[in-house]
Amino acid sequence: MKTYVKIPMLATLLAVAISSCNKEDKNEVIQQPLSQTVDASDPDAMSAALVISGAIRHQGELPTPTSMSTQNPKIKNGKGLQFSQEGGIVKLKFAFEPGADNHEYGGCFIQVRGAADYFKVKATNPSSAQAIAIELPKKLVGANFIIDFRAYDVNDVISEVSSSSVVLGSIHSSPSVLIPEPHLQEAYLEKRDSKKILNN
Numbered sequence: 001m002k003t004y005v006k007i008p009m010l011a012t013l014l015a016v017a018i019s020s021c022n023k024e025d026k027n028e029v030i031q032q033p034l035s036q037t038v039d040a041s042d043p044d045a046m047s048a049a050l051v052i053s054g055a056i057r058h059q060g061e062l063p064t065p066t067s068m069s070t071q072n073p074k075i076k077n078g079k080g081l082q083f084s085q086e087g088g089i090v091k092l093k094f095a096f097e098p099g100a101d102n103h104e105y106g107g108c109f110i111q112v113r114g115a116a117d118y119f120k121v122k123a124t125n126p127s128s129a130q131a132i133a134i135e136l137p138k139k140l141v142g143a144n145f146i147i148d149f150r151a152y153d154v155n156d157v158i159s160e161v162s163s164s165s166v167v168l169g170s171i172h173s174s175p176s177v178l179i180p181e182p183h184l185q186e187a188y189l190e191k192r193d194s195k196k197i198l199n200n
Contacts, residue, residue, distance in 0.1 A: 037140070040143065044117075047117055050135065055110070056120045061118070065160050073159045075097075076094065076095040079093055083168075088136050090164075092164060093131045108130070110147060147164045
């Protein structure tokens with residue numbers, strides 16, 4: 001008699017387990033936005049789609065520079081203008097110059113301009129030469145977006161902000177793209193025109 005009671009109970013438990021697995025699978029599929037096209041003009045959507053190895057997301061604006069300006073570290077030799085495309089990699093390259101206390105590089109805060117969140121990327125090496133790889137979404141539309149970033153040292157002393165404008169797509173197919181910073185717009189046009197001369 002006991003054997004007949006156990007079999008239905010086991011069957012019921014198995015059915016519940018299978019049902020639970022199916023629900024979890026459905027949830028996992030819903031949470032995969034990788035196939036969606038991202039508009040670069042939407043800062044929040046763009047920020048959500050970026051992939052930065054080892055980065056931690058935080059809500060809010062970039063942390064402000066430390067008030068002791070003479071002791072603040074500095075960002076040097078950053079690329080103010082970059083070209084990339086959907087699925088591409090943007091490399092945030094810069095030289096970290098220690099402040100008056102001469103402390104080593106501690107990490108970097110990165111934000112898509114206008115987004116409601118930012119990334120914190122801790123240092124993987126204390127070298128003054130840094131290069132942070134930012135992976136762009138595979139489906140991307142729009143002309144350009146801007147990345148703002150601040151470096152900090154091991155004592156959490158924060159630098160002033162630096163920026164990099166990322167122009168998307170071929171420079172031949174985007175003759176009308178407008179870059180917010182005038183000097184970067186001029187550099188973009190010079191590069192575009194030099195490419196045209198080489199191809200003629």
